[in-house]
Amino acid sequence: MQIKDVLFASSTGAFFYDDQAAIRSGAIQDGFVYVGEPVTPDFKSIRVPAASLSVGLVLADDTVVWGDMMSVQYSGAAGRDPLFETAQILDLTSRVVVPRLLDVDSSRYLDTCAKVLSPHGQKRLSLPIEYGVSQALLRATAHLRRKTMAEIICEEFELPLPTRRVPIYCQSGDAREINVDKMILKAVDVLPHGLINSRQKFGVDGQTFVEFVTWVATRTRQIGRPGYHPVLHFDVYGWIGQEIGLELQSIADFICKVADTVPDFVLNIESPADFGSTQAQIDNYARIVSILDSRGSSARIVVDERCNTLKDIRLFAEARAAHLIQIKTPDVGSLADTARAVLLCKENKVGAYVGGSCTETDLSAQASVHISVATQADMMLAKPGMGVDEAFSIVGNEQNRLLAMLNRRRAQNENIG
Template identity: 85%
Template sequence: MQIKDVLLATGNGAFFYDDQAAIRSGATQDGFIYVGEPTTPGFDSIRIPASSLSVGLVLTDNTVVWGDMMSVQYSGAGGRDPLIDTSQTSDLTARVVTPRLLDVDVSRYLDACATVFEPFEHKRLPLAVEYGVSQALLRAAAHLQRKTMAEIICAEFDLSLPTCRVPIYCQSGDAREINVDKMILKAVDVLPHGLINSRQKFGEDGQTFVEFVKWVATRTREIGRPGYHPVLHFDVYSWIGQEIGLEPQRIADFICRTADMVPGFTLNIECPADFGSTQAQIDNYARIVSILDDRGSRARIVVDERCNTLEDIRLFAEAKAAHLVQIKAPDVGSIADTARAVLICKENQVGAYVGGSCTETDLSAQASVHVAVATRADMMLAKPGMGVDEAFSIVGNEQNRLLATLNRRGTQTENVE
C-alpha cells in the first residue's frame, strides 16, 4: 500500500509557547500573560498561543492517517530547535517531504522513516517535521497491518508484546494547589511537576520550593485514598543552581535535605541546574548522582535541559548522568527515536521517562502512549495541556484501550495453540 496524497492542516497546540530566557530574567506575570520584552529569537511576545501543523497521509484505500507537528513550550532554550513557523514548515513539507512520502513503502516503518528523514541540503529536517510525519507513518503501518501502533513498534524493534501500563506523571502548571488536589483524588502515579520556573516560585535559598514539597506530601496523606503513595516529581528549571550556585556538592546537599523533609516518598528533581553545555551537564550531573547514591538518598535526578537528541540521551545514559532521562519526544524528532531512546536507557540501567510538552495535541499524545507502553518506559507524561483532567484522560484511556486490545490478542493466540 502506497501513499497517494499528502494533506496539511494548521491547528492549535494545547497550551502556550513561553520565552524561557525572558522568564528567567525576571519577567513578571499579569494575569495569564508575562510583561516585558521577549529575548529568544522567534518570539514576538513572552507568551504566545501554541500552534501545530497536521500532516495527513492519504492511502490507496482512501484512508487518511494523521500526525501532528509542533514545538515544545520552551523552544529555543537549552539547545532546543527554534520555535516552529507553521507557514515555513508547511512549505518545506510540501516541497521536500511530500515527494519522499509518495515513494515509500509504508508497511516497513523504520525503513520508511529513514528514507523520508534523509538530510535536505546537508541539514537534518526540523525535528517538528520528523515528529509529526513519523506519527503519521506509524499509523499508516498499523492500518496496513491491522495492528496497534504498539505492535508495530514491538515488531520493528524485536520486542515482546507488553502487558503492563506505564506510570503516568501529571503536571500542574501555575494552578498548583487545585491541580495537586485533582491529581491526588485521581490517584496519579507521579506528581505534581510544580512549574518552579522563576525566583519567586523557588524562593530565597529555595525555601518557597521546600515548603511546597512538604505541602504536597502532607496533602497527599490528608486527602489521598488509603494505600496511595505517589512519586513526588518537581521540575525546578535549574533554579537550584541559579540560587545556590553551580557546585555539585552544594546542589546535592540541598536535594538531600529536601528529600529528608518528606520521608517515605521518592523525590524526583528535574533539571536542578544548567551548566551551560551538554558536556558540562553530563560531568556535573554524574557527580550529583554519585553523591546522592553514596548517601543512599531517596532523591533522584532527572535530566531535561541539554539532553535533547538521541545522541544526547545516549551520552547521558552511558555516563550515568541521571537517574531518569526525560525523552522529550518532540525534541528527539522521529517518534521511532523516542523508542530507541527508551531502549538505550534500559541498556544502561537508567530510568526512561517518555515526556513531551503541554503544547502537544491529542494525536501526538496517543502515539507516544503506544511507544512508551511498547518499550516499557518507566513513566510517561500526561499530555497535552496543563489542566490535568484532559491529559490524564487522553493518556490513561489510550493505555487502557491498548492493553485491552493486546490482552484479547494474546487470549486468541492461546486459544489457537
C-alpha cells in the same frame, strides 16, 4: 501499500510557547501574560499561543491517517529547535517530504521513516517535521497491517507484547494547589511537576520550594485514598543552581535536605541546574548522581535541559548522568528515535521517562502512549496542556484501551499456539 496524497491542516497546540530566557530574567506575570520584551529569537512576545500543523496521509483505500507537528513550550532554549513557524514548516514539508511520501511502501515503519526523514542537503529535517510525519507513518503502518501502533513497534524492534501498565505523570502548571488536589483524587502515579520556573516560586535559598514539597506530601496523606503513595516529581528549571550556586556538594546537600522533609516518598528532582553546555551537564550531573547514591539518598535526578536528541540521550545514559532521563518527544524528533531512546536507557540501567510538552495535541499524545507501552518505559507524561483532567484522560484512556487490545491479541496468539 502506497500513499496517494498528502493533506495539511492548520491546528493548535494545547498550551503556549514561552520565552524561557525572559522568564528566567525576571519577567513579571500579569494575569496569564508576561510583561516585558522577549529575549529568545523569533518570539514576538514572551508568551505565544502554540501553533501546530497536521499532516494527513491518504492511503490506497482512501483512509486518512494524521500526525501533528509542533515545538516544545520552551522553544529555542538549551539547544532546542527555534520557535515553530507554520509557514516555514509547511514549505519545507511540501517541497522535500511530500515527494518522498508519495514514493515509499509504508508497510515497514522503520524503513519508511529512514527514507522519508533522511537529511536534506546534508542537514537534518526540522524536528517538528520528523515528529509529526513519524506519527502519521506509524498510524499508516498500523492500519495497513491491521494492528495497534504499539504492536508495530514491538514487531520492528523485536520486543515481546507488553503486559505492564506504564505509570502516568501529571503536571500542574501555575494552578498548583487546585491541580495537586485533582491529581491526588484521581490517584495519579507521579505528581505534580510544580512549574518551579522563577525565583518567586523557588524562594530565597529554596525555602518556598521546600514548603511546597512538604505541602504536597501532607496533602497527599490528607485527601488521598488509603494506600495511595505517588512518586513526588518536581521540575525546578535549574533554580537550585541559580539560587544555591553551581558547587556540586551544595546542590547535593540541598536535594538531600528536600528529600529528608518527605522521607516516606520517592523524590524526583528534574533539572536541578544548568551548567551551560551538554558536556558540562553530563559531567556535573554524573557527579551529583554519584554523590546522592553514595549518601543513600532516596532522591533521583531527572535530566531535561541539554538532553534533547537521541545522540544526547545516549551520552547521558552511558555516563549515568541521571537516574531518569526525560525523552522529550518533539525534541527527539522521529517516534522511532523515541523508541530507540527508551531501549538505550534500559540497556544502560537508567530510567526512561517518555515526556514531551504541554504544547502538544491529542494525536501526538496518543501516539506517544503506544511507544511508551511497547518499550515499557518507566513513566510517561500526561499531555497535552497544563490542565490535569484532559491530559490524564487522553493518555490514561489510550493506555487502558491499548492494554485491552493487547490482552486480546495475546489470548489469540496463545490459542493459535
